[in-house]
Amino acid sequence: xxxxxxxxxxxxxxxxxxxxxxxxxxxxxxxxxxxxxxxxxxxxxxxxxxxxxxxxxxxxxxxxxxxxxxxxxxxxxxxxxxxxxxxxxxxxxxxxxxxxxxxxxxxxxxxxxxxxxxxxxxxxxxxxxxxxxxxxxxxxxxxxxxxxxxxxxxxxxxxxxxxxxxxxxxxxxxxxxxxxxxxxxxxxxxxxxxxxxxxxxxxxxxxxxxxxxxxxxxxxxxxxxxxxxxxxxxxxxxxxxxxxxxxxxxxxxxxxxxxxxxxxxxxxxxxxxxx
Amino acid sequence: xxxxxxxxxxxxxxxxxxxxxxxxxxxxxxxxxxxxxxxxxxxxxxxxxxxxxxxxxxxxxxxxxxxxxxxxxxxxxxxxxxxxxxxxxxxxxxxxxxxxxxxxxxxxxxxxxxxxxxxxxxxxxxxxxxxxxxxxxxxxxxxxxxxxxxxxxxxxxxxxxxxxxxxxxxxxxxxxxxxxxxxxxxxxxxxxxxxxxxxxxxxxxxxxxxxxxxxxxxxxxxxxxxxxxxxxxxxxxxxxxxxxxxxxxxxxxxxxxxxxxxxxxxxxxxxxxxxxxxxxxxxxxx
Numbered sequence: 001x002x003x004x005x006x007x008x009x010x011x012x013x014x015x016x017x018x019x020x021x022x023x024x025x026x027x028x029x030x031x032x033x034x035x036x037x038x039x040x041x042x043x044x045x046x047x048x049x050x051x052x053x054x055x056x057x058x059x060x061x062x063x064x065x066x067x068x069x070x071x072x073x074x075x076x077x078x079x080x081x082x083x084x085x086x087x088x089x090x091x092x093x094x095x096x097x098x099x100x101x102x103x104x105x106x107x108x109x110x111x112x113x114x115x116x117x118x119x120x121x122x123x124x125x126x127x128x129x130x131x132x133x134x135x136x137x138x139x140x141x142x143x144x145x146x147x148x149x150x151x152x153x154x155x156x157x158x159x160x161x162x163x164x165x166x167x168x169x170x171x172x173x174x175x176x177x178x179x180x181x182x183x184x185x186x187x188x189x190x191x192x193x194x195x196x197x198x199x200x201x202x203x204x205x206x207x208x209x210x211x212x213x214x215x216x217x218x219x220x221x222x223x224x225x226x227x228x229x230x231x232x233x234x235x236x237x238x239x240x241x242x243x244x245x246x247x248x249x250x251x252x253x254x255x256x257x258x259x260x261x262x263x264x265x266x267x268x269x270x271x272x273x274x275x
Numbered sequence: 276x277x278x279x280x281x282x283x284x285x286x287x288x289x290x291x292x293x294x295x296x297x298x299x300x301x302x303x304x305x306x307x308x309x310x311x312x313x314x315x316x317x318x319x320x321x322x323x324x325x326x327x328x329x330x331x332x333x334x335x336x337x338x339x340x341x342x343x344x345x346x347x348x349x350x351x352x353x354x355x356x357x358x359x360x361x362x363x364x365x366x367x368x369x370x371x372x373x374x375x376x377x378x379x380x381x382x383x384x385x386x387x388x389x390x391x392x393x394x395x396x397x398x399x400x401x402x403x404x405x406x407x408x409x410x411x412x413x414x415x416x417x418x419x420x421x422x423x424x425x426x427x428x429x430x431x432x433x434x435x436x437x438x439x440x441x442x443x444x445x446x447x448x449x450x451x452x453x454x455x456x457x458x459x460x461x462x463x464x465x466x467x468x469x470x471x472x473x474x475x476x477x478x479x480x481x482x483x484x485x486x487x488x489x490x491x492x493x494x495x496x497x498x499x500x501x502x503x504x505x506x507x508x509x510x511x512x513x514x515x516x517x518x519x520x521x522x523x524x525x526x527x528x529x530x531x532x533x534x535x536x537x538x539x540x541x542x543x544x545x546x547x548x549x550x551x552x553x554x555x556x557x558x559x560x561x
């Protein structure tokens with residue numbers, strides 16, 4: 001291959017990459033653009049690309065529902081659920097990775113299979129239990145549920161990150177008298193920090209976007225942004241600009257968070273698949 | 276038999292997950308054998324398997340089962356192929372790669388409900404949607420996406436959201452590929468395509484297994500996209516098992532039949548889980 005055709009091919013590859021990126025991102029851009037239009041501009045034909053932006057939709061959304069309280073609920077439940085799951089999962093993944101038994105594999109796969117339980121299948125019992133113990137429409141119930149639904153994936157990801165740490169390092173610490181707690185806190189966590197962070201990031205994104213449990217178990221007090229968006233979905237489906245504004249408000253924090261952490265995500269989502 | 280004390284550290288996870296599974300599961304099984312309609316609280320009592328009979332003979336059952344399979348299968352094929360193509364495109368550095376990558380993975384951060392609303396309103400609306408406008412521009416008859424091809428529309432939405440996930444995992448894996456091995460092949464006269472087939476594809480077998488595993492888990496119970504866009508219709512054309520149970524439980528208030536459906540969905544999920552674990556699972560935890 002001559003240098004020139006190589007260069008041309010490379011230009012073509014870059015052009016296609018940019019085109020693909022623009023296409024994938026376009027729906028998000030369009031949602032944002034629509035949120036800055038008036039309702040009339042939003043449904044104009046041909047679609048408007050140039051218009052003078054207005055913030056009135058955001059004001060209307062804020063007027064109808066207290067955005068900050070929903071956002072706070074989303075932040076607390078997704079970070080809380082993730083933290084709770086990590087707290088339980090780190091010791092488990094440590095035991096599985098460094099004190100492997102012949103059941104370890106089966107336990108891991110069983111954990112993953114619990115993730116396949118369809119939420120609708122157990123909605124009724126969970127709803128009744130939450131009602132019985134007075135946790136309906138509380139952040140606590142969402143924190144617990146988010147922790148449980150993400151626990152299998154978190155254990156699995158941590159397990160695969162921990163496996164990459166040479167056993168000898170932990171053994172050396174043990175000979176120096178470290179107890180399991182010290183092994184984890186002082187040796188393992190610092191060594192696998194990147195992996196733990198990316199695991200946490202994925203879990204936070206999944207919690208933030210979880211809609212089924214938030215819609216069905218919460219209303220005004222503990223409603224998350226996912227529930228807020230759902231409340232705009234049917235009756236006001238025609239008011240595109242307003243729906244776009246509430247959508248933008250709901251997704252912006254997690255998108256910004258994802259962008260900020262994307263390096264970590266790109267490096268950390270290995271699931272042990274990189275050897 | 277003595278258990279190493281450190282092994283006990285996995286006990287909390289196992290116990291919690293076991294409770295999370297067994298308590299609702301037993302309640303669901305119990306509800307599935309009794310008469311339990313929220314509209315008629317006075318009708319109670321054990322009725323054996325009638326709820327199951329009712330669910331399995333529901334006219335929506337077979338379409339829902341088929342739609343579930345089509346949905347999961349199509350999304351998997353689309354996301355893996357697209358994700359791989361995109362991963363290869365952005366694997367090597369180019370000006371602005373960081374920004375392009377951010378744009379490519381952004382759909383993964385969008386909520387399923389928002390995803391559905393964006394596509395339903397601004398793209399697939401038969402009059403004002405961008406697709407209709409484009410079709411109109413070329414003089415074609417606009418398609419009413421959600422009415423005429425509801426399942427395909429939902430597959431499109433979910434693929435848009437999950438292609439970035441496949442991309443992320445495949446990209447991570449591509450970046451870990453040994454460059455020396457590639458160079459050695461080049462010296463032996465292999466062209467780009469041969470390198471891709473003989474080195475890259477085998478290298479990607481495990482990440483693809485991961486993608487299949489995780490996405491199947493998530494897509495078996497797709498709910499929000501259907502709830503927001505088609506409501507399972509028209510007819511049962513876009514109803515999957517999860518949505519069928521939902522409509523039994525919350526639209527017809529029949530907790531008994533919904534629970535029977537829940538038990539069925541759990542059995543279905545376990546069948547899929549056994550297959551998946553046979554095929555891809557074992558290699559994931561070695």
